[in-house]
Amino acid sequence: MACYNAVVIEGENSSFSGFYKKTISERVDLLSARVGLTKEERMSFEQGLSMLQADLMIENVVGVYELPLAIATNFVIDGKETLIPMVVEEASVVAGASKAAKIISKYGGFITEAGPSLLKGQIQIIPQNLDLTVIKKIIESSEKTLVKRGNSLVPNLVKRGGGVVSIGVTMISETRVGPMASVDVLVNIGEAMGANIVNKICEGLADEVGKLTQARVNLKILSNHLDQRLAVARCQISTSSEDLSLEIAQRIVEAQVFAEESVDRAVTHNKGVLNGIDAVALATGQDWRAIEAGVHAFAAREGYGPLTKWKIEGDWLKGEIKVPLAVGIVGGITQFHPVVATCLKILGVKTSGDLSRIMAAVGLAQNFAALYSLVGEGVQKSHGKLHRRKLK
Template sequence: MEQKKFRDMSQDERLQYLKIKTNLSEKEIDLFRNTGGLNFNTINGMVENAIGVFPLPIGIATNFVINNKEYLIPMAIEEPSVIAAASNAAKIAGRGGGFVADVDDSIMIGQIQLIPDSNNSINKSEIDDIIKVLQDNKNKITSLANTKSKFAECIDIKIRHIEDKSINSLGIMIIVEILVDVKDAMGANVVNTMCEGIAPEIELLTGGETILKILSNYATERLVRCKAIFPRDLIGGEDVLRRILFAYAMAYTDVYRAVTHNKGIMNGIDSVAIATGQDFRAIEAGCHAYACRDGHYKSLTKWYQNSNGDLVGEIEIPMAVGTVGGITNTHPIVKSCLKLLNVSSSKELATIMAASGLAQNFSAIRALADEGIQKGHMKLHSKNIAIMAGATDNMIELVSKKMVEEKNVSVSRAKEILETLNKKGV
């Protein structure tokens, strides 16, 4: 009898197959059976060849006030200190009036790549003629795109040309870009559908061949901006503020520092994105591209001192998120996180994520400019170390506390402390 293909197996059959084919023990295999709040059919519908889930801790960042509304923000992340740091930053920002944010309409960009219907690239003399044909038929193309969706709206078309700078030197290509208002969706599926739907018409009008027909994750028409004031007296005084400004100067000027600086920002943004079912890889790619929009990779945030002597932080980033569609409709934990946030639109969610990134960045550069990053980080990381050493239940806190007091956070020391506590019968 022919063996089933992996894709046709049940969860149990797949796990048994892995047990036979790998050196995983029954105990290790059994870890994949626990799918938490998801049933296996849902998981199997999300990804191919599913065997289980990879759980991440979800915590709540507190103290956030954004545009005069209070939020409890779910964050899914494995790294200690992020949630505590964001909560503390939000508390300080609250004393300065909270976060103020605004966001563009939900405009996404779709791209259709056009070349001649041959192996040759477009001749420069043909470019103007092709662009004119497309410009003359913008309304026709737009109307056709809008037949492909019941909720999204193609509002404009832009046409430009680029020259291949790769090793292949394929010459000039024309890029037709559609601008689509995707409302409260992230928009990938509807924009891709529109791009594919209008490509045959573009070929018919120009006599060319369309190659790529795809959404761009560089959502420069969908920016979110957020600002907060951090009172000088609450961040450690004038000297700490001065040192924070030097930290920002380095992140703005030096790419090696900028990458780590922006990683800290994304700690806040990605953890909210994961908890609310967003495509955090797309958000990451767009933000990092935006960081080097002027030809130099730099800080995504801006820090300066206002006339009152307080610290001001600002962030502006592309933010393609959705509160409808995708797994926001199917993942029960995602649905619960969105309900917990009490957001009414994708634009509101974007402001929350921008505020989370700004808060996290403040905490990171404040720690770096003052006591160093490790003191607070290792205090929280000590619980992980205690667990790694075998501590459970109340022992985790006891072992962690002892290591922090001794300023010796290591697995070997945690094991020694745990052994001592066990001998004492604690």
């Protein structure tokens, strides 16, 4: 059950009060003092990614493309004040998240949870001699052997408590090219993003699966459909306060229902959620394309709809988000990009679950900020204020 405790931040004595009014140098000083940045970590903000580092990441490098890195303030997540690094080019995203978080912090902040770090791989098989039902029974009876074989391919992951959890079969009996099946390999990937790990396991099991089922093996690849790897965030805001009137709360619920009933609106509603999630994903070196693919698939599981839910209960506007997030804090570009490691340090995350919970909270804050603006003065007016401030 959610447990909300009021946390007061950004008060007159807070070093982060009026953070947006300070110079860049002053912001870096405050940030360094808060999280203990080293000289090298401070320098990474200006120096960023070198050409040599970029050349280790992808092919045919000719330069480095830079985007702004900012800090969203005021977030209280599970009782802890958290500074949020965000990489984004769109004005109002960071300001909107910070404003929403400031309001929400007065009423206990965000309460979050995250599921296990599971990722699915698929081995596509095309029957040659055996019926699909027979193939399914063969895989099910061989599951223990296949799990053991899969774990032998990733001994270091097993030592860290991860590994293949289960292996099953999804039968696809009718297609325009005939019957086929997916041998589904579920893997606990620990703190890694996991794509390479799951692909390695699927490729390593493919020959044995083909021999057992007398089938032709085609694809051997992870799935970005993450229905078992959900992060959840909740919040509540009083509807009888200076922060939120009952009328505005009711309009927010009306906007929520609009997204539930209109796919056209739901797509834009979710884009606002991803403004926050993607910005944190970029700052921390995540595969944001995989995140977006998984998120939109989840939103479409029962017909495309909104990722968040807003409702009024008593004197409270209550919000919730459930979102699949495949994130990691080891491997990937964390070993190449100096700013990514610094951003993870700023967040203070110890596990991939910590990161997914924070990202869910940011997505919910971003959604509240967007709806609050849309039902009030409108997005153009609020964006215009920020643009004018930046041009002064």
